[in-house]
Amino acid sequence: MSPPPPPGPITNPFRLSLLAAAIVLMTPSAHAAATDRPVGGAAQVRPGERLSDWLLRQPEDAAGPGLAWQVPQELLAQQYLKESLLVRVEAAVRSASPEERAAREQLLSVLQSLPATGRVALGIVDPRWLQANPGQDPVLREGQRLAVPPAPLRSVTVVQPDGSFCQVAHEGGRSVLDYLSACGLGSGADWAWIAQPDGRTARAGIGAWNAEPADEPAPGAWIWAPPRRMAALADLSEGLIKFLAVQGPSPQEPTTTAPPAANAPVFAAPTVAATLPEAVASQPRPLEISGNDWGETGLLQTPSARMGVAGDTRASLTSIWPYTRLNVMFQPLDWMEAGFRYTSISNRAYEASTTGQSNKDKSIDIKLRLLKETTFVPELALGFRDLGGTGLFSGEYLVASKRWYDLDFSLGIGWGYLGASGNISNPFKLLGSRFDTRGNSSTSPGRFGSYFRGPAALFGGVQWRTPWDPLTLKLEYEGNDYQSEPQNNNQRQRSPINIGLAYRVSPKVTLSAGFERGDKFMIGLTLSSNLAASQSPKPADRPLPEFRPEAAARSPGWATTAAEIEAQTEWIVERIAPKDDVLHVWVTDSNTVYRTARVEKAIAVLHHDAPDAIKSFVFHYSERGLAVHAQAIDRAEWVAARIEALPPHAARAVSKRDYEPELARPDDTRSSPAQNTAATEAAAPETNAPWVRPRDKFTFGIAPSYGQIVGGPDAFLLYQLGIQATAEYRFTQRTWLSGAVNLRLADNYDKFTYTAPSELPRVRTYQREYVTSSRFTIPSLQLTHVGQLSSNHYYSVYGGLLESMFAGVGAEWLYRPARSPVAFGVDINRVRQRDFKQDFGLRDYKVTTGHATLYWDTGWNGVMAKISAGQYLAGDRGVTLEVIRRFDNGFVLGAYATKTNVSSKQFGEGDFDKGIYLSIPLDALLPRSSKFALGFAWSPLTRDGGARLARSNTLYELTSVRDRGAFNFAAPPDNKPRAGDNLLNFDRSP
Structure with missing residues (x-):
């Protein structure tokens, strides 16, 4: 043709x-x-x-x-x-x-x-x-x-x-x-x-x-x-x-048995x-990546330019005498790998230890991809090892990787610990003699001026994914000769060539072993997962009411409806009120990760219970009496999306229309229900009468408590187990007194004898004194009032025992337009240091602390940035930069760094305050829905510089439902077409 x-x-x-x-x-x-x-x-x-x-x-x-x-x-x-x-x-x-x-x-x-x-x-x-x-x-x-x-x-x-x-x-x-x-x-x-x-x-x-x-x-x-x-x-x-x-x-x-159809495509x-070739092409295999001895993606001692995918997380334990390393690495973005590490040096004592503990070094690493691999261009990455802590093993590197089917080659140049052998001349010496020598890392930890200076060395190697899928072999040439080890701990190196293997026991477990330095054996274990893909079905959830396209013949009463919504969502329903053909529902305590899933459950309950006269539902979200958001759902559209598959142009999958809620006075029953209980119960069966929750002013709870200090000189892990009681009394919706008492039941604080040195006011380095002085403590007791100046302006005033180490008074103001990527807030506090027993006693130290904070939701890959400027607890002034990656399934990975006007010598070991934290929603892990999350925070050192007040009930958290991603949740794609998919957008490519 x-x-x-x-x-x-x-x-x-x-x-x-x-x-x-x-x-x-x-x-x-x-x-x-x-x-x-x-x-x-x-x-x-x-x-x-x-x-x-x-x-x-x-x-x-x-x-x-x-x-x-x-x-x-x-x-x-x-x-x-x-x-x-x-x-x-x-x-x-x-x-x-x-x-x-x-x-x-x-x-x-x-x-x-x-x-x-x-x-x-x-x-x-x-x-x-x-x-x-x-x-x-x-x-x-x-x-x-x-x-x-x-x-x-x-x-x-x-x-x-x-x-x-x-x-x-x-x-x-x-x-x-x-x-x-x-x-x-x-x-x-x-x-x-x-x-x-x-x-x-x-x-x-x-x-x-x-x-x-x-x-x-x-x-x-x-x-x-x-x-x-x-x-x-x-x-x-x-x-x-x-x-x-x-x-x-x-x-x-066309077949020979039947003529072509008249309307067949032409x-x-x-x-x-x-004709297909006789030989069947072998099925290609993806590149296998694994961690090296330092937890980085790489070979054994050397890194490669490879990275995982966003959300990947690895925890590994490796040992090669005299070093044992515990590494935790994250992949916040496709082009960034970062993490932290503890290194135990078995033949060197911790100088500050009174228990004979071996030396423990802490460090932070980061690797950035500069170029992505193409046909003729290798993957290229720039990395920094041991950014924080003592800098004993600090080094920088530039490394390239190129793949050929099951072989992956890498070649790089390293400085510092990675380039100690000096097998090549430092190429940066062409820029001046200042690159000839490197600062002493033990006396100048983390100094930016020492990067890419001193000796340099080439390193590289190859890994081969063997025909047996789980096994990968590794061969490398490293750039360290072990003759300049920290603390004069020089090691013999018979050969710079190392050989090893990685054996994948399961998708999440890898065993590694190697022969390094010519006479030392290495062994390691790695546990890995992808946070962004974590999702758990909910077989243990309460079943939803039976779905019927038609409306209920008779409402069971709004009190019953409210109870069912609360059981399905873990929210608190304050009021349900029909008006004409609209059913209004006021909810609070809705700061959960998967809001969209809970909204769907709440709509299912309302549709099941509401009479036919109700054509739409409106949710009013409030926190502590603050009207923060409202959302309308068309009932007919919601039903249509569940009884038929719609083509893309008609995919009305519940048009949830957001709008600004009407401001309410503190005593307005629309946002602060307070009606006679008998009258409420009498009105509840009437579908055209409002229902208002009778609220208890006093709430109380008891839960176990746990605290830990990791990596100190007295013991690698210091812990305490106890029981904590929390209570709250609400004078009004917007004014309440909350507090907690804690009883320490078991601990190993008998080993805790170390108090860190400081040249600043001791606002955090009295950590030992605060946790060991009394078994019964009052961590917090705070009176708080919040208010709303307009639809976008919020304020709070508070006072009391604000945290375990400081008491005082303060105020906060926040400007936060709904669905805006930007918010701005200011807080100011006058505080005084608490007594070590954490009772009502106070010490002499006083300070005014506060910050102006800009919040920016970048809209790019779930990344949010926060920058704060102001005065810290030690009286130092400076800036804190915080970068947060929120994955679609609710996992949050964040990092922060604070630099103030104190010198590195005044601040002490570490130069500046820094840390990493992780929030894990239990909804992604458990077979039953939960609004709670597990938090983990890590900082290489506790010092007094850059310390912020750790108060609760911040306005940004209270108004989180105003965030433009508050109702976002995306399940991992399964690459299967469904009726109604738009083929123009349906491309779930690798």
């Missing part, structure tokens, strides 16, 4: 496409003509019937992966995509060499001939399954079509760079590489894009540097793999494969047939 002549130049193609699609939408009868050709034979669609009913009327072979649901309203977006592709191919034609121009003109012609079909993805098409799952069973509308492939699906089509089709008979067990090889492609391509007949699209690496496993192409699949030399075509590949997906299954050869592209 010869292609039609190339089309002429497109004049303002986007305007033309919008006009053409608009005409189609306004003229349903012209649908068949507008799409040029129908995609296949289809039985008559009966408007209003379900897909399951339609399937039961068809032959069994209709329920196959090639079944196409065509919706005229989707033509506009698909035509827009087509015109975008045409414009980009036209640009590629103009820039092509004379020998390539004809091929690209032919590709342009073929694309011009392909129609926008209006196809929408269908997931499972088994009619009985659809009847049991009505939310995945579309209701067919006027003008829609269901098209069945005109012939059995027996082949796979490879689209070649010139637009011609290479048809290959499908064979089970064959990979993408087999089909490309049959068509003479693949050897010059790095990536292949696949559109399966059911609409799934994916990208697979097929080069030596990026090979990875991919799903086997099914009969009717499309494959596109442009050569790497055709960069212009590679750049449009994602759009092209999405547009091919809307065409339905790839063209099939693709204006030259078509050739090809």
